[in-house]
Amino acid sequence: MRYLEPHAHMVSRVTDDYQDMVTAGCMAVCEPAFWAGYDRSSVAGFHDYFCQLTDYEPRRAAKFGLPHYCWLCLNPKESEDVVFAQEVLAILPGFLGRPNVLGIGEIGLNKNSRNELKVLEQHVDLAARHQQLILVHTPHLEDKHKGTRLTLDVLRADSRIRPERVIIDHVEEHTVQMVLDAGFWAGMTLYPETKCTPARAIDILDRYGPERLWLNSACDWGVSVPLIVPRTGLEMRRRGHRPEAVDRVLYQNPVEFLSQCPKFKLS
Numbered sequence: 628m629r630y631l632e633p634h635a636h637m638v639s640r641v642t643d644d645y646q647d648m649v650t651a652g653c654m655a656v657c658e659p660a661f662w663a664g665y666d667r668s669s670v671a672g673f674h675d676y677f678c679q680l681t682d683y684e685p686r687r688a689a690k691f692g693l694p695h696y697c698w699l700c701l702n703p704k705e706s707e708d709v710v711f712a713q714e715v716l717a718i719l720p721g722f723l724g725r726p727n728v729l730g731i732g733e734i735g736l737n738k739n740s741r742n743e744l745k746v747l748e749q750h751v752d753l754a755a756r757h758q759q760l761i762l763v764h765t766p767h768l769e770d771k772h773k774g775t776r777l778t779l780d781v782l783r784a785d786s787r788i789r790p791e792r793v794i795i796d797h798v799e800e801h802t803v804q805m806v807l808d809a810g811f812w813a814g815m816t817l818y819p820e821t822k823c824t825p826a827r828a829i830d831i832l833d834r835y836g837p838e839r840l841w842l843n844s845a846c847d848w849g850v851s852v853p854l855i856v857p858r859t860g861l862e863m864r865r866r867g868h869r870p871e872a873v874d875r876v877l878y879q880n881p882v883e884f885l886s887q888c889p890k891f892k893l894s
């Protein structure tokens with residue numbers, strides 16, 4: 628089985644995870660910028676993090692023969708202070724030209740606050756001005772439906788944004804349809820308990836078909852499973868999906884979306 632891991636926070640994983648992913652057939656890993664588990668206290672903290680994602684982490688992955696790509700942004704959890712957010716956004720364009728940067732992400736909303744919305748709009752503007760792909764994080768549980776709707780409103784209000792160049796991640800049963808209907812891509816994040824379990828994700832695939840959908844583990848410092856994407860591929864096979872259908876969702880779909888960025892190449 629070959630697969631792509633389009634959303635993984637490798638800075639919080641050990642090198643054994645890289646080895647396991649390559650052994651399981653991973654062809655590339657993509658790492659969106661996110662919260663560090665604590666709020667960074669300065670712009671310099673973000674500068675160092677962006678260097679880690681564009682320099683150190685790709686070199687660590689390369690030791691295991693795995694291409695590493697990333698997405699850059701100020702994450703929603705830290706966008707409450709709009710002045711600070713603007714300072715971080717000001718250094719971001721300086722990193723967009725680095726060879727493993729795919730676009731702006733994971734931006735979005737956490738608590739659906741007014742300030743988060745303001746910073747989301749600024750990120751969307753930045754992506755439009757620099758012709759970047761966009762990866763969107765959607766809020767958890769009770770905030771998800773409203774947060775997804777608000778995010779789609781922001782994206783649709785900007786006429787420069789083409790929906791086929793945006794992926795809305797962490798969709799669930801109650802949000803996937805509005806994302807796909809609006810022409811965006813949708814990501815299903817496989818967590819052992821919260822977000823989507825493999826069984827629920829396969830139910831969604833059975834209901835909506837594979838078009839514009841991908842799977843990811845979002846593995847980070849919390850309870851998460853770096854190999855849950857290939858394991859879901861095995862579960863698809865067990866439930867009667869053909870090998871080509873598994874390959875489409877686990878490999879071809881993410882390659883199709885990510886190849887819209889000319890920097891994304893598989894050897």
Ligand SMILES: [Zn+2]
Binds near residue numbers: 634636659733845
């Ligand atoms: Zn994430």
